Amino acid sequence: MKHFLTTQGLDRQELEGLLAEAEEFVDVLGRPIPKVPALRGKTVATMFFEASTRTRLSFEKAAKALSADTMSFSPGTSALSKGESLKDTVQTIRAMGADLVVVRHKATGAPWRIASWVDVPVVNGGDGAHQHPTQALLDSLTLLQRFGTLDGVRIGIVGDVRHSRVARSDVFAFSTLGAEVTLVAPPTLLPVDSDGWPVQAAHDLDDVLPGLDAVYLLRVQAERGGASVFPSLPEYVRRFGMTRERFAALKPDAVVLHPGPMNRGVEIADSVADDPRSLVLDQVANGVAVRMAVLFRLLGGEGDE
Amino acid sequence: MDSSDVRRALRRIAHEILERNHGPDTIVLLGIHTRGVPLAQRIDGELVDIEGQRVPIGKLDIGLYRDDLDSRPKTRIGVTSVPESINGRTVVLVDDVLYTGRTIRAALDAVADLGRPERVQLAVLVDRGHRELPIRPDYVGKNLPTSHDERVTVRIEELDGEDSVWIEDRSES
Numbered sequence: 001m002k003h004f005l006t007t008q009g010l011d012r013q014e015l016e017g018l019l020a021e022a023e024e025f026v027d028v029l030g031r032p033i034p035k036v037p038a039l040r041g042k043t044v045a046t047m048f049f050e051a052s053t054r055t056r057l058s059f060e061k062a063a064k065a066l067s068a069d070t071m072s073f074s075p076g077t078s079a080l081s082k083g084e085s086l087k088d089t090v091q092t093i094r095a096m097g098a099d100l101v102v103v104r105h106k107a108t109g110a111p112w113r114i115a116s117w118v119d120v121p122v123v124n125g126g127d128g129a130h131q132h133p134t135q136a137l138l139d140s141l142t143l144l145q146r147f148g149t150l151d152g153v154r155i156g157i158v159g160d161v162r163h164s165r166v167a168r169s170d171v172f173a174f175s176t177l178g179a180e181v182t183l184v185a186p187p188t189l190l191p192v193d194s195d196g197w198p199v200q201a202a203h204d205l206d207d208v209l210p211g212l213d214a215v216y217l218l219r220v221q222a223e224r225g226g227a228s229v230f231p232s233l234p235e236y237v238r239r240f241g242m243t244r245e246r247f248a249a250l251k252p253d254a255v256v257l258h259p260g261p262m263n264r265g266v267e268i269a270d271s272v273a274d275d276p277r278s279l280v281l282d283q284v285a286n287g288v289a290v291r292m293a294v295l296f297r298l299l300g301g302e303g304d305e
Numbered sequence: 306m307d308s309s310d311v312r313r314a315l316r317r318i319a320h321e322i323l324e325r326n327h328g329p330d331t332i333v334l335l336g337i338h339t340r341g342v343p344l345a346q347r348i349d350g351e352l353v354d355i356e357g358q359r360v361p362i363g364k365l366d367i368g369l370y371r372d373d374l375d376s377r378p379k380t381r382i383g384v385t386s387v388p389e390s391i392n393g394r395t396v397v398l399v400d401d402v403l404y405t406g407r408t409i410r411a412a413l414d415a416v417a418d419l420g421r422p423e424r425v426q427l428a429v430l431v432d433r434g435h436r437e438l439p440i441r442p443d444y445v446g447k448n449l450p451t452s453h454d455e456r457v458t459v460r461i462e463e464l465d466g467e468d469s470v471w472i473e474d475r476s477e478s
Contacts, residue, residue: 027385028369033418036369066369296369 003115004294005124006131007172015140015176018293022141025289025296029065039068042299045098047073047090048125049080049105054260054284055125055134059102062291068299071098086110087117094118100299103127121298129163135259136169137290140177142283143214146255151178156208157199158184159218159240159267162191162229166259167218171197182208184240188229205240209249217242217258217267233266240267247272255279306447308468311430314446315344318428319351321444326395329360331423333394337412338366338383340401343463344430348399361388365398370411391420397444401459403429406440431470433457 001014028036044063048056056072063070073093075081080089093101100121103111108128115122126132140150147153155174161167161183168191174181175198182200183190190201202208209215220236230236237243242256247269250256256268256278264270272278306314326332329352336345342364349362366383398412409427416425428444433451451457451472458471 024366024384031419036418037414038369038371 001297003111003122003124004133004298005111005115005122007133007136007169007176008131010172010176012176012178015137015173018137018290018297019141019144021296022137022286022290022293025065025292026141026286028292029285029289035065035067037067038296039063039066039299042066042068042099043071043097044068044100044102044295044299045071045073045093045096046102046125047093047104049075049103049110050126052104052125054287055104055132058284058287059123059125059134059291059295061288062295065288066292066295068099068295071096086114090114090117094120100295123294123298126165128165130165130168132165132169133173134287134291134294135166136173137294138283138286139166139170139216139257139259140173141286141290142257142279143174143179143255144177145282145286146279147213149178150174153179153213154182154211155179155214155216156182156184156202156205156212157216157218158205158242160189160221161185161194161218162189163221164218167191167216170216171199175199182212184208186230186239205246206249209246210251212254213251214255214257215242215250217256219259219261220263220266237266242268242272244269244271247275253277257283260284306431306468306470308462311446311468311470314430315347316351318444318446319348319355322348322397322426322428323352323355325426325443329356329358331393331395332360333388333391333396333422334360334362335365335387335391335396335398335412335416336362337398337400337408338364338368338385340459340461340464341365341399343461344401345399346463348397348428361394363387363391365412365415367408367411367415370414372407372411385415387419391416391422393421393423396422396425398425398427399429400427401430401461402457403427403432403440403442403445404435404457406436406438409440410438430459431457 046056046059060070102123102125103114104125105127108130110127111122111124157167184202184205258280262268334345336342353359363386366385426443429442430446431449432442432445433449454475456473456475460467460469462468
């Protein structure tokens with residue numbers, strides 16, 4: 001594995017290998033000294049051309065827990081605002097000694113483009129509405145910890161699938177690991193390109209709710225035009241929000257996930273977000289461990305296994 | 306060494322551990338991944354035979370602590386699990402072969418991150434010499450003087466189907 005850009009095309013063995021290593025890093029993070037020297041002397045650069053709280057912080061925490069140094073780049077305060085090109089910016093950071101670059105960009109495919117310009121591993125931290133593969137790893141790990149396996153686990157991904165890179169990454173990771181995935185969204189929020197996806201689609205959440213083991217609520221993404229494709233937020237809540245009533249209709253051991261940041265009262269009710277069966281904070285905690293696994297896989301040693 | 310040589314060596318090591326530490330009470334055995342793990346379990350079995358008492362036992366994967374990650378083929382990270390606390394205990398590290406000492410150096414770092422034992426001792430089935438660091442074993446199954454060209458192969462029943470120790474000439478194979 002040279003780069004980590006997408007979950008599409010990863011085979012089950014690769015995914016399970018990364019998740020098994022992530023489990024070891026969960027242990028490392030639980031120790032009195034949650035740090036190992038594995039990547040001492042390496043530098044991880046985070047280049048986030050789009051806003052982020054948890055992904056960026058969690059990549060930086062992951063790098064530090066492996067004893068790597070971090071460099072970070074923010075477009076607002078950089079020479080990008082003086083008109084420097086993306087290519088020059090990336091190559092500058094590489095020339096300063098970055099051994100790996102984590103990229104988030106609003107343009108689909110930007111991490112692939114960057115990977116073609118530099119000779120170091122590139123990790124996709126989210127590109128447009130396309131892919132967010134480390135999110136899929138942390139979601140998979142969270143579900144694995146809960147269910148032991150994803151084989152036969154029924155997962156509903158609910159909401160704005162069309163504009164969601166999280167959904168695109170999760171669909172391939174979950175189904176490769178054996179889960180049965182159903183997309184639940186109004187026709188306007190289903191992706192136009194989902195024909196080849198290993199999923200089913202439904203338009204009525206209340207129909208599928210009782211059969212689900214896990215409900216993955218996507219964020220309504222106003223910044224990607226999400227709010228313009230359904231009539232109103234109250235209408236969205238009425239049909240697709242995880243209200244207290246819907247939460248009560250779930251199987252007793254079913255769980256709720258959300259990639260954050262949550263719009264409380266829209267896709268997820270306040271009381272559901274804070275319920276013990278909401279795994280939102282487990283997801284955040286696991287984010288550091290899976291990113292350690294990815295960084296270690298790409299930087300920890302020469303050659304392949 | 307054949308399987309009875311290995312068994313006798315481990316039995317003697319168990320006796321020496323008890324003698325040096327005045328009994329089993331403070332001891333924690335930590336097997337170093339991979340072959341140190343079953344060896345630690347065997348020593349624990351001998352301790353039970355001798356003293357009728359089990360000691361806490363754990364395993365240590367030092368993959369994340371190596372100083373040569375860049376030059377080695379990639380390996381999967383194994384499981385590290387240690388008993389509740391090693392603080393104030395006597396940790397006995399167990400490994401199959403002691404060679405350059407770099408694995409033990411890494412293991413000492415790993416132990417330091419897990420707690421603060423009262424003391425750390427080292428038990429190995431084979432000491433083949435050629436140390437590159439100031440590290441010495443406390444308990445040795447067998448000293449095997451070797452040259453750099455030779456390879457010491459330890460086979461352990463739990464992992465390899467039999468107990469044996471071989472010296473092979475690397476230049477021939």
